[in-house]
Amino acid sequence: MSTASTRMTGAQALIKALEMEQVDTIFGLPGGCILPAYDPLLESSIRHVLVRHEQGAGHMAEGYAHVTGRPGVAMVTSGPAATNLVTPLMDAYMDSIPMVGITGQVGTSAIGSDAFQECDTVGITRSCTKHNELVMTPDDIPLAVRQAFHLATTGRPGPVLLDLPKDVLQNEMTWHWPTDDEVSGSLPGYRPTMNGHPRMIKEAARMILAAERPVLYVGGGMLKARAAEILRELAEMTGINVVTTLMARGVFPDDHELCLGMPGMHGTIAATTAMQRADLLIALGARFDDRITGRLDAFAPDAKIIHVDIDPAEQGKVRRPDVPIVGDCRLVTEEIVQAIRDLTASGIEQADITAWKSRVSGWQEIFPLTYDEASPGAGLKPQYCLEELRAASTDETILVSGVGQHQMWASLHWKFNQPYSWVNSGGLGTMGFSIPAAIGAKAGRPDATVWAVDGDGCFQMTAQELVTATVERIPVKVALLNNSYLGMVRQWQEMFYDERYSEVYLSTETPDYVKWAESMGCVGIRVESPEEVGPAIEKANSINDRSVVVEFRTDSEEKVFPMVPAGVSNDEVLVHPSQEQFRAQLG
């Protein structure tokens, strides 16, 4: 070990610090102010994926983080590049995705002078990052990087941004890698709570055993905490049904007899209604989002709430919990399981929940997911395409969705049996998320088959990143459900605006998706009839040396059911028209 001080530029320190943080991939695009950082990258072990638009870099970093659990890194220049990164930062903030954004900035002496490609990046990103920092001297770079990775990955994960002026990258510094103590000492106000409060844990266990109509309401926090195993143990030891939110799909197997699927605005009837009628909701890493609760004052009116979340601010933000437990979802769930064992050992028996469970399975039987068969000559049913795709895939296949109808169909009709096999934009609802996120997921998990499911509206927002996929040899597969419309908006206009369609029609023939795919170096396949669906998927799955875009021409009028209209109680859920006759059974 040499004690001699090593001199290097800020840029070299940045790349070295990223290597020390075990970054293996950076998604980015160089420009004026970040230029110095791109030079030492030539000698680095880190792979750089050159994107076509900075938003793509951000979503790729998110996709990478989703499937690996490690923070995704996006590096772009100042000004417009930084503002292009804003959407992914906000997306990552809403969905608690660990991500580190690195932006160039004009030289320190030019800051505030409206210099070329200058913008107030830390000001602009303040409310869409967990933390951000303008680094003003090269000596601060290693600590800033360590802090960024620490903050992004601990507590409630999220995006952290470092803004690096050009001269800070160019000037020399003396390398020093901060110790853990130095990092934690530099963040005196940051101490995430990990273990639950023992009294609350015990109270939660007691309530779980006493509940007659309990439901495990599981959110994305359980995936972040890598708590799938202990969740299964908790569900199986108590026999309590599980609902998995849009952000939690896959944390509990859909094939499991206790799984009710996704609840909420487009949730399954069984999941949504079970929550409505429950006497106890055990919320694990979930945040009572408006898409889950529907009209809040009518949400789960008889339910007591146990709320486990690592973010204290989630406790009572929407619904006041009876038992708030701040802590890491995995540790707390383990503690609850142990507390239940202790209570059981001391002779306390669990209440009889068999009557409740037969009610729940009644809803499952009466209100399965359903859709009408396609009429001859009409567009394909998107649900059918997804079911065929699922049948040709394994549990390990990673599905990455955009935002809209196709996202809801994917979440509903795909059977997720593995954690980290579902990637989507939940909180922010970012159209155009899927293509870059799928590329990021594939870069993080080259062994896995990655399918993006996209709509035609979404695809047109970020499809150019398929060029990145081709050039960087990161082959993904795209199931493009082309209904020629902004489908979800069209659905709302049909149902709530008297079929007055305003600015939702895109086009059926333009662009030509097959030619577009081919021009980007992908294989393009168009599917127009049900008989072509299976063979097209088979062909796509057999191509692994390049990306494939399968365009399914789908029925424009197909709608997502079930649906709870915005601002309405979950009790007033609209079931599929063919199930309307059974509505009385929802009671």
Place this chain on the structure above:
Amino acid sequence: MTAFNPHGTSLNHGILSVLVQNRPGVLARVASLFARRGYNIFSLAVAPAEDETQSRITIVVDLESAPLEQMVKQLFKLVDVVKISELDPRRSIERELLLATVRADTGQRSEIVELVKIFEAKILAVGSDAVTVSLEGHPDKLDDFEELLDSYAIVEMQRTGRVALPKLDRAARLRAVNPNQKGKVS
């Protein structure tokens, strides 16, 4: 119903004493959090704390706009926030400073001087037709003073926003009086 005092602030207020790391942008972080979440601020005072690497921000907040508990929790999510104390107005010492220039021709000047005496305020400057006065004290006292000054046409006025610290408890006060006393530190 919310009661309003003459200063235009709701009586339903809370006081947060927020210790933050003294770093660039920290005030902007706090301010943009309040703006973003729709929390109303009545007054704000910021200055370096006893440890010069830290600043203390005293925020008087409107409890009608959101529960204090949520404000505290959201504030704590800011990485630069080190410590937050909720100060109960009944158990705190609150102070504020008021500067006012009041129109005062020779006829009115003596009345204003009398008012200044009653409130134990100070006259900082006297002009031919105006005086500048200052008053330091509890915000309620400043409210009263301001209301009375108002009848003399206030030309310009500036209040600082309140600062506050918890009252010392009895044991601590005794220790302060007699530093040799061996009391149990709670």
